[in-house]
Amino acid sequence: MDEIVFFNPGDSIGNFHDHNEAVKTAQIYKQQQHDKKVLVVHGANNQSFDIFLADDAITHNNETSHQNPKEKPYRVSDQL
Template sequence: MDEMVFFNPGDAIANSKDFGEAVRGAQIYKAKDPYESSLIVAEDVSDNKSFVVYFAKDEKSHVKNSDKSVIPYHLKKKI
């Protein structure tokens, strides 16, 4: 599952240098409110050792070249 996704870094729920820790954080967050939007664990394209958790609903589908507030990530896991 190495799909490219785009998010605004300010929308991040959590981040970590460890993939397992990012996934655990997302699972804990999801357990608190299971009816909230799905969560995405993504890997930063510019820093392959940094993982970030976002709400799936915050994904940016249309990215303009001039929009510097949106960053590409590699999708690693959906929760």
Template sequence: MDEMVFFNPGDAIANSKDYGEAVRGAQIYKAKDPYESSLVVAQDVSDNKSFAVYFAKDEKKDIQDSDTGIVKYHLKKKI
């Protein structure tokens, strides 16, 4: 599951330099509120050692050149 997605870094639920830690954080967050939107663990394209957890619903679809706060990520896991 290595597709390109876009998110605003300010919307991140959690950040980590360790993939396993990011997944655990997402699982803990999801266990607290299982009816909330799906979560995704994404890897920053510009920093391959940085992972972030986002709500799947926060994915940015319509990217404009003026959207400077939007960052490319590789989608690694959906929870």
């Protein structure tokens, strides 16, 4: 089952058209930021992959508005 998460696209660490390139970049970022959980997600347009910090996911605990137009749904591809 796919996990859908919401992020502000402006929080993206990177955007890639190639899944392997996105994962490799996320692994490098993870090595530099040992205490951070990194997610590779399938982009909102289903044509790209984005990298986000898991802490940047919008949840009920940290959301600022239920109607924030900057929020976009993403499907988690990899968790590092």
